[in-house]
Every structure is written in C-alpha cells, then in structure tokens.
Amino acid sequence: MIETLFGYNAMDKNNGQRQKEPSSQDPSPQFVQIIDKKKAQNLLILLRALNVTMEEVRDALYEGHELPSEFLQTLLKMAPTSDEELKLRLFSGDLSQLGPADSFLKALVDIPFAFKRMEALLFMGSFKEELGTTMESFSILEVLLIVILFYVQLYVICQVACKELRSSRLFLKLLEAVLKTGNRMNDGTFRGGAQAFKLDTLLKLSDVKGTDGKTTLLHFVVLEIIRSEGIKAVRKAKDSQSISSDDLQVSTQETEEAQYHEIGLQVVSNLSSELENVKKASVIDADILTGTTAKLGHGLVKTQDLISKNMKNVEEDRGFCETVRSFVQNAEADVKKLLEEEKRIMALVKNTGDYFHGNAGKNEGIRLFIVVRDFLVMLDKVCKEVRDTQKRQAKTVKQENTRGSSSSETHPPPDFRQRLFPAIAERRMEDISSDDEGP
Numbered sequence: 001m002i003e004t005l006f007g008y009n010a011m012d013k014n015n016g017q018r019q020k021e022p023s024s025q026d027p028s029p030q031f032v033q034i035i036d037k038k039k040a041q042n043l044l045i046l047l048r049a050l051n052v053t054m055e056e057v058r059d060a061l062y063e064g065h066e067l068p069s070e071f072l073q074t075l076l077k078m079a080p081t082s083d084e085e086l087k088l089r090l091f092s093g094d095l096s097q098l099g100p101a102d103s104f105l106k107a108l109v110d111i112p113f114a115f116k117r118m119e120a121l122l123f124m125g126s127f128k129e130e131l132g133t134t135m136e137s138f139s140i141l142e143v144l145l146i147v148i149l150f151y152v153q154l155y156v157i158c159q160v161a162c163k164e165l166r167s168s169r170l171f172l173k174l175l176e177a178v179l180k181t182g183n184r185m186n187d188g189t190f191r192g193g194a195q196a197f198k199l200d201t202l203l204k205l206s207d208v209k210g211t212d213g214k215t216t217l218l219h220f221v222v223l224e225i226i227r228s229e230g231i232k233a234v235r236k237a238k239d240s241q242s243i244s245s246d247d248l249q250v251s252t253q254e255t256e257e258a259q260y261h262e263i264g265l266q267v268v269s270n271l272s273s274e275l276e277n278v279k280k281a282s283v284i285d286a287d288i289l290t291g292t293t294a295k296l297g298h299g300l301v302k303t304q305d306l307i308s309k310n311m312k313n314v315e316e317d318r319g320f321c322e323t324v325r326s327f328v329q330n331a332e333a334d335v336k337k338l339l340e341e342e343k344r345i346m347a348l349v350k351n352t353g354d355y356f357h358g359n360a361g362k363n364e365g366i367r368l369f370i371v372v373r374d375f376l377v378m379l380d381k382v383c384k385e386v387r388d389t390q391k392r393q394a395k396t397v398k399q400e401n402t403r404g405s406s407s408s409e410t411h412p413p414p415d416f417r418q419r420l421f422p423a424i425a426e427r428r429m430e431d432i433s434s435d436d437e438g439p
Helices: 001-008 013-024 039-048 054-063 069-077 082-090 100-109 116-138 157-167 169-185 199-207 219-239 253-270 276-281 286-310 320-357 367-402 416-420
Strands: 145-148 151-154
Touching: 039 069, 039 100, 054 082, 054 116, 069 116, 082 100, 100 116, 116 286, 116 320, 157 276, 157 320, 157 367, 169 199, 169 219, 199 219, 199 367, 219 253, 219 367, 253 367, 276 367, 286 320, 320 367
Parallel strands: none
Antiparallel strands: 145 151
C-alpha cells in the first residue's frame, strides 16, 4: 500500500550498506608522523597565524636576521625531543610524505645548531629592550641626564637619594628631634639615653597619642620643628635684611608666634620636595633590577659560547656568526657597564643604611627609601592639617577683631604640650633639637 501511494521502494539493506561504504573510504592524504600530534597541530597554527615561511626562517638562521620574538619563543618551546630529532634526521624519504609541521622541523634540524641560533636571535632581539628597561630603572635611581661635549652620562638617582638623605639639614634635624623627644619621654627607663634609632621608628610616631587621644607625637615634633625653623628663618632674614623692618614688626606675642609658624611651616613642607629623588628611588624593585642585569650577563655569555664553541667548526653560516659576533662586541661593553653600575649603586645604598643604622645594621637595600617615603607622606599630611588649623585660627581672629573683641586684652591659649604631653611639657624646641647648625 505504501509503495503504491507514495512511490516508496523498499531498499535492500545489503545494497544500502554497500552504497555507503565507498563514501566512508574516500582517499585522504596520509603522512608519515614523527613528532607528537598535538605539537604538530600547535606548530601548524603558529606558522599560519604569523605567516612565517620556512624560507624566511632558514635565511634568518643562516644570515642572522631578526625574527618575531613571539615566534622564536613559541618555536623554542616546541623544539623536538631527542628521540624526535633523531627520527627527523634519519628520515630519508620524500619530504612530501611528511606533514607541514614535520616537514618544517625536518628542515630546521638539518641546520647546524638551529635552536641555539634561535636562542641567540631571541636574545639579540630582546637585548635592547631589556637593556633599555634596566637602564631606565637605574635612571630612576639617577638624578638626570647631563650632556657635556656630546657625551651622555647617567647619574644614578639612588646615588643622589643617598646624598639627599645624608646632607638634608632639615631631615637630620627631624631625626635629632625625634631622638631627643623619645629620650625625654623614656627618661628614667631602660629605653632612655638612646644614641640612635631605626628609621622605621618614624612610622610609629603617629601611633603615640597625647592625652586628648587625637594629637600624635608626630604632630608635636612637627609643630616644634616648624616653630624652630620659623625663628631661624626670621633671624636669618633680619641679619641679611632680605625682609624689611616693617614686615618683621610685630606687636604681640601672638602675632610673633603666628609669623614663626607661618614661615616655619613653609620650610618643613618643603622637605618632601627636597627629598624628591628618595621618593623616586623607593619605587625601584631591587630584586628585579639585579635579576635583569644578571639575566643579560648570562645571555651574553651563552651567545658568546655559541659563536666561539658550538659553531667554531661550522663552515656554512652565510653571515650568521659575523652578525652575532658584531652584536656581542657592542653589547659586551654595555653589560659590563651595567654590572659595574649595579655594584656601585648597591654598595652606596648599603653605606647609606649604615650611616643611619650603624655598621651592625642589616642590609635592607632600597627599603631604606621606602621607609623615608612613607614618613614623608605622613609628614605632608600633618603639615596640611597644621595649615588648615592656622587658616581656621586666622579666620576666627579676624572675626573677633571685626566684632571689636580686639579692644579687650587677649591672652594666648595654654601651651598644648602641657595638656597633651606632660612628660615633655617644660621643654622647648631648643632643648629637643639643637639650633646651632649652619643654614
């Protein structure tokens, strides 16, 4: 019935099976497989993605031409195993019998020291970039580029940062004030009479609070330094007559103190700018810096060995050895200079740490600059708070004068030190930090 209505002809199962067989047995190219199938597939994808031909690779390896770094890095990771390399070398059939990836590697292994040549080309390609990055890092440890008679010489910022720390009068005065304040507060205890302290202590000054629970010991030290620097600046200005007598004329103790604080605040606020190179040096990663320097030195030695040892008896190099040899000669001086610079700078950093901590101190490297940088951040914050407080006080005084309150006798507010830090209430800055140093 079905056959009559729909023209359906029953198919012989055996015949149908026979009709399917030819399609399932369509001939496809069969290649001799030598290298790992997954490796071959990845290599084929790489060659197609970067559109690099075997001829270009062969010419580069023989003549020392540049190849894409990404290509060389990936190709080195896909290098055949010893067993695969042996099979590729022993293969004597037609290259058309090999798949594209196997054929590519077969051509490579026939080139003497092909993969060592790749390593050399990769090093040559990355050398300038690595050298530039490393020198840039050292230049962050350097103050600036100075050109004299067409000769450019780098001065390491780290060197300048060390000099800044050791020669900054204001920074050393701050340290002296912190030391004497700490000794005064610890008077009569085993901690009193200290001759020095670790710079890390600077970061703990904000943890010591006065009796109000808000004002910190850092505020106390900064305010005293501000007053001391203000007095010194005013005296110096009077002696040099850089400020007119009218400008220096004061009528009350309050206005005199206000002037000291205003001028002193400007001096103390400038410390962060004075130690600018210290902040720049603090961002350097010493481990990466020295690691990159060592990496460049190792790479150069490896490249030298390729030319002087591995390829010593290779006759046909089509200019590869000459190209690499020329590169090595030029790079050798740069690497040598880099290694010398590293040694000099790191020794200078250690000496600076010893200057503050003593010779027995642990070599903490560039961490010294990190501590000072963090302290400068704290100092800037305190200076801003002091400046804001001065503005509010000036505004209040102005309002009181406007209301005629100036006609009544005014009295300076009680010394905040008496209320907040009783242990050092009776001491002035002249006792805490000597003021007889030069300008």
